[in-house]
Amino acid sequence: MAxxxxxxxxxxxxxxxxxxxxxxxxxxxxxxxxxxxRDEKIRESIVAxxxxxxxxxxxxxxxxxxxxxxxxxxxxxxxxxxxxxxCSLQDDVYLEDVAFPPELLQRFGGxxxxxxxLRALTHAPQRPLTCTALKPQGSSCETLAELCETFGCAGIDxxxxxxxxxxxxxxxxxxxxxxxxxxxxxxxxxxGKPVIYAPSLVGSPRRIFEQAELARECGVRAVLLAPMLIGxxxxxxxxxxxxELVILAHPAFGGASRISPVWLFGKFFRLLGxxxxxxxxYGGRFAYTQDVCRxxxxxxxxxxxxxxxxxxxxxxxxxxxxxxEMIAFxxxxxxxxxxxxxxxxxxxxxxxxxxxxxxxxxEV
Amino acid sequence: MAxxxxxxxxxxxxxxxxxxxxxxxxxxxxxxxxxxxRDEKIRESIVAxxxxxxxxxxxxxxxxxxxxxxxxxxxxxxxxxxxxxxCSLQDDVYLEDVAFPPELLQRFGGxxxxxxxLRALTHAPQRPLTCTALKPQGSSCETLAELCETFGCAGIDxxxxxxxxxxxxxxxxxxxxxxxxxxxxxxxxxxGKPVIYAPSLVGSPRRIFEQAELARECGVRAVLLAPMLIGxxxxxxxxxxxxELVILAHPAFGGASRISPVWLFGKFFRLLGxxxxxxxxYGGRFAYTQDVCRxxxxxxxxxxxxxxxxxxxxxxxxxxxxxxEMIAFxxxxxxxxxxxxxxxxxxxxxxxxxxxxxxxxxEV
Numbered sequence: 078m079a080x081x082x083x084x085x086x087x088x089x090x091x092x093x094x095x096x097x098x099x100x101x102x103x104x105x106x107x108x109x110x111x112x113x114x115r116d117e118k119i120r121e122s123i124v125a126x127x128x129x130x131x132x133x134x135x136x137x138x139x140x141x142x143x144x145x146x147x148x149x150x151x152x153x154x155x156x157x158x159x160x161x162x163x164c165s166l167q168d169d170v171y172l173e174d175v176a177f178p179p180e181l182l183q184r185f186g187g188x189x190x191x192x193x194x195l196r197a198l199t200h201a202p203q204r205p206l207t208c209t210a211l212k213p214q215g216s217s218c219e220t221l222a223e224l225c226e227t228f229g230c231a232g233i234d235x236x237x238x239x240x241x242x243x244x245x246x247x248x249x250x251x252x253x254x255x256x257x258x259x260x261x262x263x264x265x266x267x268x269g270k271p272v273i274y275a276p277s278l279v280g281s282p283r284r285i286f287e288q289a290e291l292a293r294e295c296g297v298r299a300v301l302l303a304p305m306l307i308g309x310x311x312x313x314x315x316x317x318x319x320x321e322l323v324i325l326a327h328p329a330f331g332g333a334s335r336i337s338p339v340w341l342f343g344k345f346f347r348l349l350g351x352x353x354x355x356x357x358x359y360g361g362r363f364a365y366t367q368d369v370c371r372x373x374x375x376x377x378x379x380x381x382x383x384x385x386x387x388x389x390x391x392x393x394x395x396x397x398x399x400x401x402e403m404i405a406f407x408x409x410x411x412x413x414x415x416x417x418x419x420x421x422x423x424x425x426x427x428x429x430x431x432x433x434x435x436x437x438x439x440e441v
Numbered sequence: 442m443a444x445x446x447x448x449x450x451x452x453x454x455x456x457x458x459x460x461x462x463x464x465x466x467x468x469x470x471x472x473x474x475x476x477x478x479r480d481e482k483i484r485e486s487i488v489a490x491x492x493x494x495x496x497x498x499x500x501x502x503x504x505x506x507x508x509x510x511x512x513x514x515x516x517x518x519x520x521x522x523x524x525x526x527x528c529s530l531q532d533d534v535y536l537e538d539v540a541f542p543p544e545l546l547q548r549f550g551g552x553x554x555x556x557x558x559l560r561a562l563t564h565a566p567q568r569p570l571t572c573t574a575l576k577p578q579g580s581s582c583e584t585l586a587e588l589c590e591t592f593g594c595a596g597i598d599x600x601x602x603x604x605x606x607x608x609x610x611x612x613x614x615x616x617x618x619x620x621x622x623x624x625x626x627x628x629x630x631x632x633g634k635p636v637i638y639a640p641s642l643v644g645s646p647r648r649i650f651e652q653a654e655l656a657r658e659c660g661v662r663a664v665l666l667a668p669m670l671i672g673x674x675x676x677x678x679x680x681x682x683x684x685e686l687v688i689l690a691h692p693a694f695g696g697a698s699r700i701s702p703v704w705l706f707g708k709f710f711r712l713l714g715x716x717x718x719x720x721x722x723y724g725g726r727f728a729y730t731q732d733v734c735r736x737x738x739x740x741x742x743x744x745x746x747x748x749x750x751x752x753x754x755x756x757x758x759x760x761x762x763x764x765x766e767m768i769a770f771x772x773x774x775x776x777x778x779x780x781x782x783x784x785x786x787x788x789x790x791x792x793x794x795x796x797x798x799x800x801x802x803x804e805v
Contacts, residue, residue: 124579148607150643154671166727215482308673
């Protein structure tokens with residue numbers, strides 16, 4: 078019998094925490110009073126168990142539950158349900174971390190490409206990678222393609238759609254992707270190095286799968302997906318269906334105030350197949366701390382059984398001036414994503430983009 | 442040009458709120474500095490606008506944004522992205538409510554059956570409906586089917602799988618659904634009234650669609666889905682693909698601490714096709730207040746353009762003793778869901794289930 082070990086932070090006082098932890102264990106397994114579970118086998122092998130309670134302060138405890146692997150039905154969505162389904166509705170519960178038994182880990186693919194695959198694709202075996210975003214939405218296909226070519230000619234490795242770019246009338250998916258991919262290829266022929274265009278796939282499962290087929294036909298090698306928006310199960314199914322595509326995961330709708338972003342974006346997205354994981358860097362438009370960012374990057378890159386490392390991609394209002402500091406902080410296995418800060422340059426966009434690329438190269 | 446009106450609560454002081462609201466408008470549309478948006482048309486028709494700022498207290502403001510309908514690409518996932526994609530990562534933002542322009546409202550189906558359809562299906566034109574759950578997971582198909590028959594013979598209208606029941610080895614989906622549907626039909630032939638069995642569909646999109654096909658072949662008329670777990674786009678796609686199935690929405694993974702549960706479970710699930718919406722009732726295992734529950738039920742049932750009303754289903758640790766109070770609180774257009782409290786009766790389960798059914802009938 079295999080068990081998943083899930084760690085939660087509970088806002089609960091010392092005198093109540095044992096009872097609260099036991100209630101959480103029931104909530105996340107049989108969802109009924111223990112007395113009403115009459116089958117001895119279910120009591121032993123299905124009901125979740127409290128295995129540790131560690132006081133953090135008088136109001137907060139770290140509680141570890143063992144959840145029966147059998148309850149997940151070897152399905153990502155159901156796994157998520159068992160980890161944080163009902164208790165997501167109880168605001169004294171925070172999901173901190175999860176340890177999976179080896180056999181469950183092997184059921185998930187993890188990154189198909191990961192850091193090594195991204196480096197091979199971009200012909201950059203050592204240095205930090207560079208990434209930017211095509212924006213704003215509302216722009217025509219021609220404008221976005223032109224922007225893509227400018228960025229590519231400046232030597233930026235990965236050019237992704239802004240995550241707000243979908244299949245909108247002002248730049249329909251099929252036309253946009255064809256135009257931007259062609260622009261990336263033109264840029265590559267100028268610079269002599271690969272330029273990877275990663276379109277954003279957004280929509281219902283049917284729509285995303287159709288978009289991926291279409292992108293693949295255009296020669297696209299990488300895509301942007303937001304796992305929490307499209308559903309974690311859809312994300313995992315996508316990764317399995319398109320193993321040749323490099324997947325950049327976007328944190329949108331991650332609303333991680335009650336799930337640890339370290340676990341969600343660093344580990345869980347990686348486990349489900351993200352080759353690179355984008356997240357808000359410290360000191361930007363979002364309130365993540367240095368500690369969270371360090372831990373998140375570590376979670377994405379650290380050895381983890383047979384699961385390949387995923388590339389951390391700090392982002393969210395980063396200026397070119399911070400390149401040096403970010404590389405000092407993250408090391409070389411990182412992809413720096415700078416978007417709006419480049420576009421602020423207006424007419425001087427090509428120079429500004431090259432400055433970004435050169436700043437990264439100089440650091441190595 | 443049509444606009445969606447979204448209301449957020451911002452934790453922000455009076456002297457900062459204008460700047461903060463403007464930043465939110467950029468985050469949820471073009472995701473770049475306004476100065477860097479050089480196209481006048483995009484500034485006018487794509488960049489979100491702050492239309493109202495209302496102080497609630499010195500630390501909190503209600504901010505209304507207009508988001509361009511064009512940015513949603515008429516897609517549920519992208520709509521969600523525009524409403525709460527990036528700002529879900531900023532913990533000073535709470536999504537309170539959304540008003541859609543009529544043309545967008547018509548793009549969504551809303552409930553295919555709704556309250557009227559549920560009443561027709563259960564032959565209960567007036568009174569509150571009764572609902573219970575098959576549990577615990579870990580039980581065999583035979584045990585669950587037996588339970589289903591007992592509940593059905595007691596006269597309970599809708600018998601759903603516990604939301605933790607998926608496609609697990611101890612009760613594989615295909616066998617379980619066949620057995621439980623047959624049990625419901627046997628019970629119906631005894632009582633002479635319909636007994637609706639609603640299996641839980643959990644998994645990646647492919648799996649859910651396969652499960653629905655299979656359930657439909659067995660004669661199943663209603664299903665349980667958790668929109669936040671499977672993805673809101675998957676949920677909407679499902680509702681469109683299986684218009685003959687009555688859909689009960691489950692709040693699992695709704696983690697609604699930063700999205701109003703009134704809006705999410707009451708309005709948005711309804712808009713996307715939930716015929717009934719399950720939510721934690723006040724005074725149970727979850728911390729929802731009476732005010733939240735009243736507003737949620739109202740949101741599910743209130744007139745809303747062409748969108749049919751959805752049935753509110755308060756749940757979460759409700760005992761039979763509260764039937765009278767709950768009907769007084771919610772009125773007749775409600776489905777009462779009582780699970781664990783029935784199962785606590787052990788050997789006296791049939792009597793306890795009948796007590797539940799009779800308690801509801803007596804109130805009318």
